[in-house]
Amino acid sequence: xxxxxxxxxxxxxxxxxxxxxxxxxxxxxxxxxxxxxxxxxxxxxxxxxxxxxxxxxxxxxxxxxxxxxxxxxxxxxxxxxxxxxxxxxxxxxxxxxxxxxxxxxxxxxxxxxxxxxxxxxxxxxxxxxxxxxxxxxxxxxxxxxxxxxxxxxxxxxxxxxxxxxxxxxxxxxxxxxxxxxxxxxxxxxxxxxxxxxxxxxxxxxxxxxxxxxxxxxxxxxxxxxxxxxxxxxxxxxxxxxxxxxxxxxxxxxxxxxxxxxxxxxxxxxxxx
Numbered sequence: 001x002x003x004x005x006x007x008x009x010x011x012x013x014x015x016x017x018x019x020x021x022x023x024x025x026x027x028x029x030x031x032x033x034x035x036x037x038x039x040x041x042x043x044x045x046x047x048x049x050x051x052x053x054x055x056x057x058x059x060x061x062x063x064x065x066x067x068x069x070x071x072x073x074x075x076x077x078x079x080x081x082x083x084x085x086x087x088x089x090x091x092x093x094x095x096x097x098x099x100x101x102x103x104x105x106x107x108x109x110x111x112x113x114x115x116x117x118x119x120x121x122x123x124x125x126x127x128x129x130x131x132x133x134x135x136x137x138x139x140x141x142x143x144x145x146x147x148x149x150x151x152x153x154x155x156x157x158x159x160x161x162x163x164x165x166x167x168x169x170x171x172x173x174x175x176x177x178x179x180x181x182x183x184x185x186x187x188x189x190x191x192x193x194x195x196x197x198x199x200x201x202x203x204x205x206x207x208x209x210x211x212x213x214x215x216x217x218x219x220x221x222x223x224x225x226x227x228x229x230x231x232x233x234x235x236x237x238x239x240x241x242x243x244x245x246x247x248x249x250x251x252x253x254x255x256x257x258x259x260x261x262x263x264x265x266x267x268x269x270x271x272x
Contacts, residue, residue: 011114014053018084021119024240026092027111027202028126030099032195033220035128038229038259040094043236045069045256046243049083049092056080057110059103063096068258088242091120104198112205122150122212124240125202126232130195131221137167143219144231147191149207154214161238166191166217193217214239226259 026043028036043049060080067073079097084090099107115123131143138145145166148154158165168189193200199215206213216235220228233253237243243251 011055011057011110012053012082012118013056014082015051016053018052019119020084020091022121023084023089023091023118025115025120025123026090026126026236027123028093028095029197029199029202030095030097031128031197031199032130033128033218033222033225033228035218035220035225035228035232036126036197037095038225039126039232039236040092041068041256041258042229042233042253043242044083044092044094046233046252046254047085047088047090049085049090051075052082052084052091054078054081055093055111057103057107059100059107060095061097061100065096068256071257088240089121090240090242099198104201108198108202108205111202112209112211115206115211116209120211122214123202123206124236125199125213125215126236127193127196127199127215127217128220128225128228129193129217131219133192133194134219135167135169138219144235145217145219146214146235147193147203147217148212148214149203150212150214153212157239161235163235166193166215168192224263226262 026040028040030037057080063077063079065077067075068077077096079095081094081096083092083094129145134143141164144163146158146163147166148158169192170189191200191203193215196217199217203213203215216232218228218232230253233243234251237251243253246252
C-alpha cells in the first residue's frame with residue numbers, strides 16, 4: 001500500500017525535465033461557473049504554453065478527452081495537467097474534473113508539498129463566488145475581489161489598480177461586512193468564499209506553509225461565464241503583465257477551440 005509520503009512524491013509526472021524554481025503557479029479552483037478553469041484555458045491558449053506533465057492523485061476524478069487547444073490533435077486531455085511558459089516564468093495547473101470531498105484535504109496537502117519542493121515563488125488561485133451570496137458592498141461595486149497573504153508586497157500594487165480586498169464577516173450567512181458590526185475594535189472576521197470550491201482551504205494552507213498566495217475572486221452565476229473569465233484574465237494580466245498588446249493597446253487573446261463547444265450543437269432546424 002502506498003503511504004502518504006510516497007503519494008506526495010508521485011503527485012507530479014513530468015513529460016520532460018523541467019524546473020519551476022521562482023515561477024508563479026496559477027491554479028483554478030473548481031467553483032461556481034467554472035471561472036477558474038475557463039480563465040486558465042484562455043491563458044494557456046493565449047500564451048502558447050507547453051504541456052509539462054500531469055498530476056495523479058486519488059482525489060481527482062479521472063477524465064479523458066480530446067485536446068482542447070488544437071483542432072484534430074492526436075493528444076489527449078487528462079483531468080489534471082500542468083502547462084508552463086519559460087519566457088513568462090509561469091506554470092499553470094488545469095483541473096478538468098472535481099476533487100472528491102473526503103480526499104480534498106489530502107490532495108491540497110500533497111499539492112502544497114509539491115509546490116514547496118518545486119521552488120515555486122508564489123501561487124495565484126482563480127475562483128468564482130456565488131452572486132446571490134454577496135453583501136451590499138459587493139453588489140454596489142465591481143464584482144471582483146482579491147485575497148492575499150503577502151500584503152506588504154502587493155497591497156500598494158493592488159490598491160493602485162483600484163482592486164478591492166475581500167470583505168471579512170463575523171457570521172455566514174451575514175448581511176454586513178466585519179467593519180460595520182459593533183463587535184469592538186479588536187474583532188476579527190472570517191474569510192468566506194461561497195461557491196469557491198477549495199480556494200479558501202488552499203489559501204489557508206499556503207499561509208500556514210509560508211507560501212505567498214493571492215486569490216482572485218469573480219462573483220458570478222452559472223451560465224455563459226466567458227465574460228467572467230475575460231475579466232479574471234484581464235486582472236491576472238494587469239498584475240503579472242503576461243499578454244502581448246496590439247497597436248491599439250488591446251490584449252492579444254486567443255480563444256481555445258474547445259470554447260466553440262461549450263453549449264453543444266444548435267437545435268435541429270426540423271424542430272421549427
